[in-house]
Amino acid sequence: MPKTSTMHYEAASTLAVVVSSNEPLLLLSEDQNVVAASASFCRAFEVDPSTVTGRRLCEIGAGEWDMPRLASLLRATASGSARIEAYEIDLVRPGRETRNLVVNARTLDDGDLDRIRLLLAVTDVTDARAETRLKDDLIRDKAILLQEVQHRVANSLQIIASVLMQSARRVQSVEARGHLHNAHHRVMSIAALQRQLSTSSGGRVELRAYFTQLCQSLGASMISDPNRLSIAVEVDDSVVEPDFSVSLGLIVTELVINALKHAFPDDRMGTIVIAYRSSGKDWTLSITDDGIGMPLGTDAPKAGLGTGIVEALARNLQGEIRLGDAGPGTAVTISHRQGAGLPTDVSKAA
Amino acid sequence: MKKDKAVVLVVEDNTIIRMGAVDLVLAAGYEVLEACDADEAIRILEARSDIDLVFTDVQMPGTMDGIKLSHYIRDRWPPVKLIVASGAAILEESSLPDGSRFFPKPYDEHAITDAMARLLASGRSTLTVG
Numbered sequence: 001m002p003k004t005s006t007m008h009y010e011a012a013s014t015l016a017v018v019v020s021s022n023e024p025l026l027l028l029s030e031d032q033n034v035v036a037a038s039a040s041f042c043r044a045f046e047v048d049p050s051t052v053t054g055r056r057l058c059e060i061g062a063g064e065w066d067m068p069r070l071a072s073l074l075r076a077t078a079s080g081s082a083r084i085e086a087y088e089i090d091l092v093r094p095g096r097e098t099r100n101l102v103v104n105a106r107t108l109d110d111g112d113l114d115r116i117r118l119l120l121a122v123t124d125v126t127d128a129r130a131e132t133r134l135k136d137d138l139i140r141d142k143a144i145l146l147q148e149v150q151h152r153v154a155n156s157l158q159i160i161a162s163v164l165m166q167s168a169r170r171v172q173s174v175e176a177r178g179h180l181h182n183a184h185h186r187v188m189s190i191a192a193l194q195r196q197l198s199t200s201s202g203g204r205v206e207l208r209a210y211f212t213q214l215c216q217s218l219g220a221s222m223i224s225d226p227n228r229l230s231i232a233v234e235v236d237d238s239v240v241e242p243d244f245s246v247s248l249g250l251i252v253t254e255l256v257i258n259a260l261k262h263a264f265p266d267d268r269m270g271t272i273v274i275a276y277r278s279s280g281k282d283w284t285l286s287i288t289d290d291g292i293g294m295p296l297g298t299d300a301p302k303a304g305l306g307t308g309i310v311e312a313l314a315r316n317l318q319g320e321i322r323l324g325d326a327g328p329g330t331a332v333t334i335s336h337r338q339g340a341g342l343p344t345d346v347s348k349a350a
Numbered sequence: 351m352k353k354d355k356a357v358v359l360v361v362e363d364n365t366i367i368r369m370g371a372v373d374l375v376l377a378a379g380y381e382v383l384e385a386c387d388a389d390e391a392i393r394i395l396e397a398r399s400d401i402d403l404v405f406t407d408v409q410m411p412g413t414m415d416g417i418k419l420s421h422y423i424r425d426r427w428p429p430v431k432l433i434v435a436s437g438a439a440i441l442e443e444s445s446l447p448d449g450s451r452f453f454p455k456p457y458d459e460h461a462i463t464d465a466m467a468r469l470l471a472s473g474r475s476t477l478t479v480g
Contacts, residue, residue, distance in 0.1 A: 147438070151409065154437030155364065158456040162370025165459055169377055191456045220458045 010035060014110075018119075027108070028118040030078045032057045032071060035117060044124055045091070045099075057120075064093045070103065077105050078116050091124075100126045150198040157191045181221075182257060182306070188217045189253035193246050205245040208235040211274055214249055215256065222260050228269050231256060235276040238283070247313045248276070248285060254306040255287040255332055263291025263330060270329070281338035285319070290329040310334075353400060355381045356470045361391040361406035361419065371405060378463040388414035388422075395423065401430055402470055405462070408436035420447055431469035433462065 015036045018027045024041035026034055034052050042049040047061040058066035076082035084105035091099040102125050108117040168180035196210040215231040223229045252274055264270045272289045314321050319334040358380045362368040368384055375382040385391035387410045404423055408416035420432045424447035432450035435457050451465045
């Protein structure tokens with residue numbers, strides 16, 4: 001079969017389909033002569049369309065398609081012993097950036113068994129690969145940056161904590177020392193949240209883990225005899241937003257400090273229980289101790305900064321504070337009822 | 351030779367945090383030495399043979415971070431106890447020498463002094479038999 005006459009055997013429609021293919025495409029004869037090249041191929045790989053047809057694949061352009069591995073794979077494809085699927089190969093041209101190609105080749109299945117022709121589709125994935133690499137780099141950079149920020153926050157909190165504790169060790173006044181210790185507890189409360197956030201995914205906080213860590217931190221610095229006083233955490237599986245959790249954490253900090261300071265005088269034994277339950281948008285937080293109970297009336301202690309913090313935060317969370325006698329001891333409950341008193345909430349009206 | 355106070359070396363590049371740590375060690379009743387990076391810490395360890403415990407930060411400028419320093423100390427001065435603190439909340443404890451303690455920053459000072467007391471007590475019982 002004369003090689004020079006391959007063109008004459010192709011139907012015009014076949015050629016037209018190849019030439020107009022959106023994907024860079026070559027139609028080759030069995031001996032790897034170009035029968036037709038798509039306009040997209042010529043454009044993508046900068047070869048003059050008028051110089052392509054009828055030439056050997058290894059000769060087109062400046063000879064950059066003379067790739068022995070590709071030629072051998074095409075031979076194997078033509079013989080039916082292999083098929084080229086997503087084969088990756090580099091197109092190297094002098095003075096040009098190397099392009100990463102993905103090639104697919106198969107024989108044209110038109111019922112003509114005597115004349116084998118090959119369809120070679122070539123995709124330039126250089127830009128897509130670079131984009132993927134860039135995206136991966138950005139994701140990695142973001143993770144490193146986030147870690148760096150968390151690290152810096154932890155270090156900054158350590159600086160504040162160190163300064164407060166140094167001051168507390170130096171001041172003579174017991175009252176001033178108490179205030180400095182309280183300030184330190186508040187910083188540690190926020191640090192516990194920060195730690196919780198840095199280990200959580202999606203920036204949400206598991207309250208049980210957070211409160212447990214918070215109470216460990218408070219207990220470690222305020223409870224000298226763990227056999228005498230303990231803090232228990234009874235929290236459901238609630239996972240909440242950081243803003244909400246920082247408020248809850250500060251409320252817990254203030255109320256636990258208060259209970260540890262006032263509820264168990266004279267080496268009294270006892271337990272403080274921190275409980276949190278939520279259902280839909282309703283939630284209840286309670287801090288209960290089995291201490292001596294809160295003095296009332298004229299004996300009631302003057303409201304300090306701690307009380308102010310708890311009231312302000314509870315108001316901000318639209319929570320209602322209730323102070324109760326736990327018999328023995330004190331129970332402080334802060335609860336939030338979504339739509340409480342609002343006539344629009346009819347779902348639970350009955 | 352018997353000394354009445356254990357000697358703790360604090361390694362921390364941040365001045366304020368180092369001051370706080372030194373203060374904390376003093377308040378706990380130990381003798382304290384300070385270094386602002388691993389290289390200085392090693393110079394001090396080479397110069398003195400009476401250091402019982404090293405309390406080190408992780409991220410520090412210089413040739414070694416606190417993790418490398420802790421392994422270096424364990425290899426060269428095996429009896430020296432190690433406490434490591436870092437701002438990185440998740441640190442593989444397995445990346446530290448056996449028997450060393452890790453605390454995330456900000457650390458609770460009672461937890462640190464408690465760990466120091468335990469490590470120093472355990473060292474004494476194994477080292478001064480008889």
